[in-house]
Amino acid sequence: MGDQEEDFSSLPLPDRFAHKNWKVRKEGYEAAAKEFSLAASESDPVVRQFINDSGIWKGVVGDSNVAAQQEGLGALCAFLDIAGAAGSTRTRNVTIATIAEKGLPSTRPAAKQKAVEALMLYIETDKPDPVIEELLPILSHKQPKVIAATLDALTQIYHAYGCKTVEPKPVLKALPKVYGHADKNVRAKAQELTVEFYRWLKEAMKPLFWNDLKPVQQQDLDKLFEKVKDEPPPKQERLLRSQQAAKESAAAAGGDGDEYGEEEEEAAIDLEPEYEAVDVFPKIPKDYNERLASSKWKDRKEALEEVQKALNHPRIAEGPFDELLRGFAKSMKDANIAVVSTAANCVELLAKGLRKSFAKYRSVIMNPMMERLKEKKQSVTDAIGGALDAVFASTSLQECLEEILEFLKHKNPQVKLESTRFLVRCLKTTREAPSAAEVKTISDAAIKLLTESQEVQRSAGAEVLGTLWKIMGDRIMNAHLDGLDEIRKSKIKEFYEAAEVKAKFKPKAAAPPPKPAAAPAGKRPAPGKRPPAKKPAPVAAAAPPPQEEPAAPLAPKPTSRPGASKLGAPKTGLAAPSRLGGLKKPGSGLAAPSPRRPVASPPPEEEFAPPPAQPKLGLTPGRGLAGRPLGKPMAEPAPAPVAAPTGLSLVERAELDELRAEVERLRRQNEEVRAERTKLTSQIHELQNQNAQLIEDHTRDVLSIKAKETQLVRARSDYEAAEQTVQNQRRENDRLKRELSRQVRATSPPPTDLSEQIYADSTGGPGRFGDSGYGSTGLHGARNRSIVSQPTSPGLEGKENFDSLSGSALGGKLSPLRVGAGSSKSSISSRGGRASPAESGISGFGSLGGSQANNGAESWKRAAEVTQNLKQRIEMMKAKQGLGRLQQ
The missing domain is CATH 1.25.10.10 (Leucine-rich Repeat Variant)
Known part of the structure; x- marks a missing residue:
């Protein structure tokens, strides 16, 4: 393991x-x-x-x-x-x-x-x-x-x-x-x-x-x-x-080390949301100038309200607003306070939307607004005050100060008071401390306000001094407050303690004293090594090893010997410094003075610029004659003081300044490129949003068109179905009418007697019968044949059969009788089959017998009953088939 x-x-x-x-x-x-x-x-x-x-x-x-x-x-x-x-x-x-x-x-x-x-x-x-x-x-x-x-x-x-x-x-x-x-x-x-x-x-x-x-x-x-x-x-x-390095450099430059932290604390934090700039010119009424010049205050106010609505955007794109600002300045002198307030609101929105770009319009609008501060109505002064604050936010204290101080001397107390309050707000919000001359001007104007008769004016002047004191500090403000009595100082002190400001005056750090010129060194001292002891060494002393070389060279001695650089000394007209730490005895014979070399006394040290660094192969004690001092020996045997490490030469400083300028230029270019890239990125996002919106609108339109097409197809199919239904119903209606005609022909008895009577009456009596060669039987047969062969109209309900019979039997020769028959038919239809008096009169026209008349009346009764029954059956059939709804 x-x-x-x-x-x-x-x-x-x-x-x-x-x-x-x-x-x-x-x-x-x-x-x-x-x-x-x-x-x-x-x-x-x-x-x-x-x-x-x-x-x-x-x-x-x-x-x-x-x-x-x-x-x-x-x-x-x-x-x-x-x-x-x-x-x-x-x-x-x-x-x-x-x-x-x-x-x-x-x-x-x-x-x-x-x-x-x-x-x-x-x-x-x-x-x-x-x-x-x-x-x-x-x-x-x-x-x-x-x-x-x-x-x-x-x-x-x-x-x-x-x-x-x-x-x-x-x-x-x-x-x-x-x-x-x-x-x-x-x-x-x-x-x-x-x-x-x-x-x-x-x-x-x-x-x-x-x-x-x-x-x-x-x-x-x-x-x-x-x-x-x-x-x-x-x-x-x-x-x-990076902050640590900046703090260390600030401390090395003579600062106290805490300045960097304070500067960081004063840096502003940008929390304002990022908005896209909006072009407001298309939204401004075209007749704005004409309406603003109207004699009616309502027209002027409405024109300004429309402009206010158009300017109500967090960020406004730049453009030529000169004409618009001149109209606002003119409205500040309007007699109607509603017009003044609306114009002030427009100025505030425009200044907040344009931000720093509004600074060029400050001179056009600021003076008229401050003149109108004489208005005693609080709502008007608040609106103008908000507009003034927005205008100041787009500029700086230095740009507005002269104009504000002029209004501190205004003859109107209200203008003077509101201008003083505006100055206090400017001092609290500015991020740049005023200069010494501006501090003196502000202090003098505020001290004059302390002698006003009204207490509110005196308090406003004391607040100006207290706020300025908070910015500038005790050392600067004590000189301006020395002549005031203790009561006024205590009042100013109260405002000083309560003031909250964003700017803080910092005196410029004093430039560091110039470093003394140091001799060129052949080799820089190694860190951590101490310089050698400061005591003279004998001439014949052996050269120390390289690691024991002194850490810092001695002060240089002037020389003009042309051959000094051959031994490793720099070609600057100066001899190599002595590393022996002491002085040589005169006349030692080691170095005879050259006849071409004039021995000159060394000039003061401050006249010499620090020479460039000595190359590494510098002279060491005992290496040659140039390693010894060539000037006149000093009376004192004390060694020269050890000089500090060499600083930058003038050429190097100039090169460093050029490099810094180049770095700053590149940094600015980088910032411009970043700003341009940010702008292009925002434009890309905007175009992407517009493209997405167009795609969405196109999709919505396509879906709408498809929905309309679907509705049209459905409507067409419904129309075809309805038309088919109507055709079916028409065919069914025709079929029912034909069925009805058959029912009528099958059930209706032929009106034999009445036809014969009508025929006899129309032809002039039985003599015509005899002449024609037809008998009674023949007439009945002809009538029956005509009834059988006569078609029935489908549009009639059985009442017209009589007309057909009479027309076919009489051969179309009795037109007056047809008219009478038609009238009798309508009367029959209106009375439900009952015979009218005219009908009963028809039976009396001929010369037929009583038996024939009785038979005809019975036939008509039967026909009326059959017709009534048929009507009831037809109505029942219509109800069943829905024909009533279709005909309606």
């Missing part, structure tokens, strides 16, 4: 990291952590090995064995601590998601803490945005414990680095989705994170997510906010590597 352990320890670290035995992996992680802690820098081979092979860390942080995983997370922390930004950028895309899924939810507190520390180191060594981007998708994980652990890690990150270093907006926008989770632990961790945000951001964070929460959740959060509402503002507990 011991041999196996020895073999495992001899394996390379990457092989041990990937070993199948968890104990081997665990020992490999521990060994790697020790190696990383002993490494000098990120260029160490063991560190570079794991930077280049970054994919191996995914298996380390997600080790299946919890004990090995704990040690693996510790090895990652040690690696990130020494690898810096290079190790962070190469490994974070393969490790952060695994850490969140397997490290943060670990059941071992030590492993969980190391996982959080690894995330902290990823932020510290580079920047926090990539880490937050990797963690946000984990908030949609299917396991609630992973989401809860990630929320807890985010809370610790924001608690350590603060919302000024780590951007809070992406996490704030994701909070409503987390609050809708079914797991109570997830919601509890979300509340903790929200409270941490509230410690940093207060009420400014609510517009980003508050309206997406349920009222019950809002009430619970308000209760939690009350507990931390009165706490002092939090401070960043952990700095990024």
Whole structure:
């Protein structure tokens, strides 16, 4: 077993990291952590090995064995601590998601803490945005414990680095989705994170997510906010590597070390939601100028209200608003206060929508608004005050100060008071402290206000001085407050203590004193070695070994010997410094002065610029004549003081300044490219949204067309079915009519006697019968034949048979009789088969006997009864077949 352990320890670290035995992996992680802690820098081979092979860390942080995983997370922390930004950028895309899924939810507190520390180191060594981007998708994980652990890690990150270093907006926008989770632990961790945000951001964070929460959740959060509402503002507990370097450089430049932290605290946190700029010109009425010039105040107010509705957008696209602003300025002089208030609201919306782009319109609108502050109605002054605040937010204190101070001298007390209050609001919201000259001007104007007759004016002046005092501090303001009495000073002190400002004056740090010129060194001293003892050495002393060379060179001596550079000294006109630490005796004979070399006295030290560094093969004591001082020996045997390490030469400083300017230029270009990319990305998103909307509209139209086509097909099929039904009903109706005709012919007796009488009457008596050669029997036979051969009309109900009989029997020669027969027929139909008086008169026309008349009357009675029975049967058949509904 011991041999196996020895073999495992001899394996390379990457092989041990990937070993199948968890104990081997665990020992490999521990060994790697020790190696990383002993490494000098990120260029160490063991560190570079794991930077280049970054994919191996995914298996380390997600080790299946919890004990090995704990040690693996510790090895990652040690690696990130020494690898810096290079190790962070190469490994974070393969490790952060695994850490969140397997490290943060670990059941071992030590492993969980190391996982959080690894995330902290990823932020510290580079920047926090990539880490937050990797963690946000984990908030949609299917396991609630992973989401809860990630929320807890985010809370610790924001608690350590603060919302000024780590951007809070992406996490704030994701909070409503987390609050809708079914797991109570997830919601509890979300509340903790929200409270941490509230410690940093207060009420400014609510517009980003508050309206997406349920009222019950809002009430619970308000209760939690009350507990931390009165706490002092939090401070960043952990700095990024870049912040640490900036703090160290600030301390090296003469600062106190805390200035960097204060500057970071003053940095503004941009929590304003990102909105797309809206072009408002199409929504502004075309006749705006004409309506604004109307003599009726209602027309002017309605025109301004329409413009106000058009300008009501969080962000407005830039454009030529000069004409619009001139109309607003003109409305400030309107006699109707409703018009003035509406115009002020329009100015406020436009200034908030354009933001910094509104600054060029300030001179057009600010003076008319401040003139109108004379209005005593509070609603009007509030509207104008809100517009003035929006205008100031788009500019700066320096741009507005001169105009505000002019109105502090206004003859109208109301204008003077409201202008003073506006100045106080400007001082509280500005982020740039005024200059010394501006402080003097403001202080003088405010001190004059302290002598006003009205107490409210004096209080406003005292508030200006107190707010200015809060910004500038005691040292500057004491000079302006010295001449005031104690009562006024106490009043100003009250406003000073209550004021809340965003700007803080910081005196510029004094420039560091110039460093003395140092002699060029042949070799820089090794760190940790002390310079040699400062005592003279004999001329013939042996040269010390190289490792005993002094750490710093002595002061240079001037020389103009042209051959000095041949021995290794720099060609700068200066002789190589002496490393003997003492002086040579004159006339020692070791170095005869050259006749071409004039011996000159050394000029003052400050006249010499620091020469470039000495090459490594510099002179050492005893190597040649140039190693000895060539100037006049000094009377004092004391050695020259050891100079500080050389600084940068003028050429190097100029080159450094050029490089800094180049870096700044590249940084600006990078920011412009980022802004352009952001703009193009927003345009792409907008076009994608428009495309999706068009696709949705097209789909909706296609579905609507298909629905209409389906309805049309159904209507056509219903029409064809109805037409088929109508045809069937018509055929059935014809069939019933034919059946009815057959029934009538079968049951109706022929009216023999009446026909004979009508025929006899029409032909002029029995003489015609005899003449025609027909007898009684012959007439009856002819009538019967005509009845049999005469077709019955299907449209009649049996009452017209008599007309057919009479017409066919008489051969169409009795047209007057037909008219009479038709009238008698209608009377029969209207009376239900009873004979009318006209009918009884017909039987008296002829010369037939009484027996024949009686037979005819009985025949008519039978015919009427049969007809009535047929009518009843027809009505019953119609009811059965539904013919009544179809005919209607």
